[in-house]
Amino acid sequence: xxxxxxxxxxxxxxxxPDPGKAGDTQVVAQLENVSRVYSMGAEDVHALDxxxxxxxxxxxxxxxxxxxxxxxxxxNILGCIDRPTAGEYRVRGQAVSDLDxxxxxxxxxxxxxxxxxxxxxxxxxxxxxxxxxxxxxxENPEEGIEERGKLLAERVGLGDRLMHRPxxxxxxxxxxxxxxxxxxxxxxxxxxxxxxxxxDSKTAEEILKLFDELHAEGKTILIVTHEPKVGERADRxxxxxxxxxxxxxxxxx
Amino acid sequence: MRAVRLGVSSLLLHKLRSFLTTLGxxxxxxxxxxxxxxxxxxxxEAQEQIRQLGSSNVILRSVKPPEDKVSNQESRVLSYGLTHxxxxxxxxxxxGVKDVVAILEVPEEVRSGSFSCRPRVMCVDPSYREVTxxxxxxxxxLSARDGQATxxxxxxxxxxxxxxxxxxxxxxxxxxxxxxxxxxVGVMYPRVPIGSIKRDPGTEVGGEVFVPLRTGQSLFGxxxxxxxxxxxxxxEVQLHEIIIAVELxxxxxxxxxxxxxxxxxxxxxxDYEVIVPLELLLRAEETKRIFSIVLASIAGISLLVGGIGIxxxxxxxxxxxxxxxxIRRALGAKRHHIVxxxxxxxxxxxxCGGVAGxxxxxxxxxxxxAAGDMRTIVTIEAPVLAFGISVATGVIFGLYPAWRxxxxxxxxxxxxx
Ligand SMILES: Nc1ncnc2c1ncn2[C@@H]1O[C@H](COP(=O)(O)OP(=O)(O)OP(=O)(O)O)[C@@H](O)[C@H]1O
Ligand SMILES: [Mg+2]
Numbered sequence: 129x130x131x132x133x134x135x136x137x138x139x140x141x142x143x144x145p146d147p148g149k150a151g152d153t154q155v156v157a158q159l160e161n162v163s164r165v166y167s168m169g170a171e172d173v174h175a176l177d178x179x180x181x182x183x184x185x186x187x188x189x190x191x192x193x194x195x196x197x198x199x200x201x202x203x204n205i206l207g208c209i210d211r212p213t214a215g216e217y218r219v220r221g222q223a224v225s226d227l228d229x230x231x232x233x234x235x236x237x238x239x240x241x242x243x244x245x246x247x248x249x250x251x252x253x254x255x256x257x258x259x260x261x262x263x264x265x266x267e268n269p270e271e272g273i274e275e276r277g278k279l280l281a282e283r284v285g286l287g288d289r290l291m292h293r294p295x296x297x298x299x300x301x302x303x304x305x306x307x308x309x310x311x312x313x314x315x316x317x318x319x320x321x322x323x324x325x326x327x328d329s330k331t332a333e334e335i336l337k338l339f340d341e342l343h344a345e346g347k348t349i350l351i352v353t354h355e356p357k358v359g360e361r362a363d364r365x366x367x368x369x370x371x372x373x374x375x376x377x378x379x380x381x
Numbered sequence: 382m383r384a385v386r387l388g389v390s391s392l393l394l395h396k397l398r399s400f401l402t403t404l405g406x407x408x409x410x411x412x413x414x415x416x417x418x419x420x421x422x423x424x425x426e427a428q429e430q431i432r433q434l435g436s437s438n439v440i441l442r443s444v445k446p447p448e449d450k451v452s453n454q455e456s457r458v459l460s461y462g463l464t465h466x467x468x469x470x471x472x473x474x475x476x477g478v479k480d481v482v483a484i485l486e487v488p489e490e491v492r493s494g495s496f497s498c499r500p501r502v503m504c505v506d507p508s509y510r511e512v513t514x515x516x517x518x519x520x521x522x523l524s525a526r527d528g529q530a531t532x533x534x535x536x537x538x539x540x541x542x543x544x545x546x547x548x549x550x551x552x553x554x555x556x557x558x559x560x561x562x563x564x565x566v567g568v569m570y571p572r573v574p575i576g577s578i579k580r581d582p583g584t585e586v587g588g589e590v591f592v593p594l595r596t597g598q599s600l601f602g603x604x605x606x607x608x609x610x611x612x613x614x615x616x617e618v619q620l621h622e623i624i625i626a627v628e629l630x631x632x633x634x635x636x637x638x639x640x641x642x643x644x645x646x647x648x649x650x651x652d653y654e655v656i657v658p659l660e661l662l663l664r665a666e667e668t669k670r671i672f673s674i675v676l677a678s679i680a681g682i683s684l685l686v687g688g689i690g691i692x693x694x695x696x697x698x699x700x701x702x703x704x705x706x707x708i709r710r711a712l713g714a715k716r717h718h719i720v721x722x723x724x725x726x727x728x729x730x731x732x733c734g735g736v737a738g739x740x741x742x743x744x745x746x747x748x749x750x751a752a753g754d755m756r757t758i759v760t761i762e763a764p765v766l767a768f769g770i771s772v773a774t775g776v777i778f779g780l781y782p783a784w785r786x787x788x789x790x791x792x793x794x795x796x797x798x
Contacts, residue, residue: 204792209707209711244795248711
């Protein structure tokens with residue numbers, strides 16, 4: 129509705145993109161000729177090579193490719209913890225290269241939810257504190273955010289473990305805490321790098337079910353994986369080879 | 382508040398290391414406070430002793446010349462020291478002098494009934510009390526009339542009065558000094574105890590007895606005979622001490638120099654000394670100043686060591702927790718959040734060390750005072766200063782590690798194992 133009005137979009141650094149540009153879905157993340165080059169002495173490694181692509185709102189993507197094809201590099205750039213060496217990356221229309229360090233941090237906290245292969249929970253904080261950690265760095269956390277944290281813990285099946293430390297949890301449980309943490313600020317894009325890589329197939333299945341549910345709720349999800357079985361769970365697959373797009377597949381048919 | 386809790390919780394994760402770091406600060410702070418307390422106590426004590434002599438006074442004192450010069454003298458009676466002539470010259474010719482008090486000490490025994498003791502028996506001018514600023518406990522001091530009438534009256538110091546009259550008031554009683562009877566007209570407060578006076582009532586009683594100068598001169602003469610084992614020791618001293626009370630403090634050095642000059646001219650040997658409390662006071666203050674500088678340097682070094690300890694620990698912590706920093710940054714932490722977190726940790730570390738150090742620093746002087754018979758004074762500045770410096774050290778030495786943590790590249794930090 130707001131897209132139809134002629135008024136200026138609401139203030140803030142995050143300007144919504146022109147709706148016409150991405151067809152019928154809103155573009156969440158847009159890459160324009162993005163390159164990421166590592167200078168290794170005399171030689172340059174092109175981890176990403178002139179890559180252009182758009183991820184639409186509500187889509188569920190799997191990024192696949194052989195080892196060293198640039199999957200993690202892509203995800204880090206999408207997650208704003210790394211910057212492209214060339215090209216432009218936009219999150220909901222906002223060019224990342226225009227942001228300073230603080231604004232970038234704000235972007236990570238508000239718009240992006242990161243899930244790591246090795247969970248990356250803070251060992252001295254309990255489950256609830258870990259889930260609420262990204263809230264710590266928000267300027268004006270919404271009211272009742274603690275309740276929301278508890279609900280998320282229940283949602284991932286850890287409602288009775290709120291006071292436990294990460295070391296007292298299994299790998300699957302830790303990853304579920306990490307997922308709840310990535311959801312706490314209701315991000316526009318959820319990024320998972322080999323989220324099931326450390327887990328057995330049964331536990332991995334639980335995590336994938338969670339992703340399915342999140343997708344059904346309309347969240348935009350992007351997972352990086354090696355395993356074809358995991359890749360098949362996503363709606364679409366983006367195949368990378370040597371830092372460039374090899375193929376784009378649609379699993380839904 | 383959250384940041385503080387977080388900092389504390391991560392410190393608790395490394396209890397031993399945090400404890401050892403805190404220990405460094407603790408000893409730095411407590412030793413600074415204790416040293417300052419001892420120095421201040423010693424200096425105040427020294428100044429008090431000097432003030433008792435009267436800071437606007439110049440004191441001339443007879444001193445027995447060295448033995449080897451004495452031995453070849455013919456007469457059996459050794460004669461030395463200040464003379465009536467010296468006294469007259471000072472009293473009559475010096476300008477700007479308020480008062481001149483002459484003192485003759487006689488080595489007589491003091492007795493009352495079966496009690497006897499050997500205090501300093503001092504024959505003094507009546508203005509002695511005023512010039513030295515001593516305070517009466519009971520009765521009065523010697524008066525000008527006593528002096529002129531060569532009255533047989535005396536004033537006892539508190540210690541003597543208590544020893545001779547343990548059960549009744551001393552005033553009005555008669556005592557025997559040597560072979561003469563004297564009536565007690567007053568009791569005087571003792572001097573503020575110098576260090577700790579070891580009193581041993583049976584043999585020697587400290588303290589003083591005062592009689593009018595002219596009375597003393599006429600009754601006891603100027604020849605002092607001390608009976609010792611194996612013979613007699615006779616000496617002749619006309620006056621033991623002359624106290625010159627100067628009207629204006631600024632004239633004290635002038636009077637002191639004039640006295641020195643006068644005495645060098647009129648005495649063949651150096652059988653006198655000139656004591657100028659004001660000079661001593663200035664010297665004591667200078668000593669204290671140097672002492673303070675030395676102490677401050679020691680304190681500074683120990684706190685610096687403590688600070689480097691903190692920095693070392695924090696740098697290790699930053700390296701160890703690089704991954705945590707990466708996680709926090711990836712989840713939206715800004716640089717200042719990370720800086721704050723690490724600063725809170727160092728400030729908590731050094732603050733705890735500081736508080737514990739202040740407590741210990743307040744206890745040590747008490748122990749020193751009780752065990753070492755030393756006076757200590759803890760000024761308010763010392764703990765405040767020591768605590769302030771310890772926290773400042775924490776902040777300054779914690780800043781670099783915190784800054785390093787915050788400027789780390791998030792991807793690099795996350796990759797760290
Ligand atoms: N910090 C770095 N310094 C130099 N080269 C790097 C760095 N990180 C990645 N690369 C290179 O960039 C390329 C892509 O790496 P990336 O980690 O994105 O691969 P990946 O697809 O995630 O592989 P994997 O499936 O093994 O995780 C590789 O050739 C790698 O050697
Ligand atoms: Mg990878």
